[in-house]
Amino acid sequence: MWEDAAVRITGGMEGDAYVLTVAGELDHEDEAEFRDALTVAVQGGSGRLVVDFSGLEFADSTALHGLLSAQRLLAPQRRELVVTGPLRAHVARLFEISGTADQFSLVDSTEATRDR
Known part of the structure; x- marks a missing residue:
């Protein structure tokens, strides 16, 4: 678990997916923690990587x-990266204004990834 005053990041295997849960506020001050958590997630699983932003x-x-970097590492392994929500308006807007919404599999809940 990675945690500071602004962000809480936990992760582990759930079924055939590695689920990384990120809550609180994620900004440049948390870059190293987020990158480290994603590295563990990429190296620690063989199935899909689910990043749960519902608490972000x-x-x-x-x-x-971080997500784009993880996706580049997963692609040669033919592993999928899924971002789950529901996303808060500000976080959803980040994907929209950056033009990256279509770069990721965005789903409403972690539970919905079990049907994929």
Whole structure:
């Protein structure tokens, strides 16, 4: 578990997926923690990587950079990265204004990923 005053990140295997849960506020000050958590997630699983942003209240480009980097590492392994919500308006807007919404599998809940 990675935790500071602004962000809480936990992760582990759930079925055939590695689920990384990110809550609180994720910004440039948390870049190292987020990157480390994603590295563990990429190395620690063989199936899908699910990043649960349902508890994320704020995110800046740190979130996008981390997700894009993880996706590049997963692609050669033919592993999928799924971002789950429901996303708060500010976080959803980050994907929209950056033009990256279509770069990720965005689903409403972690439970919905079990049907994929």
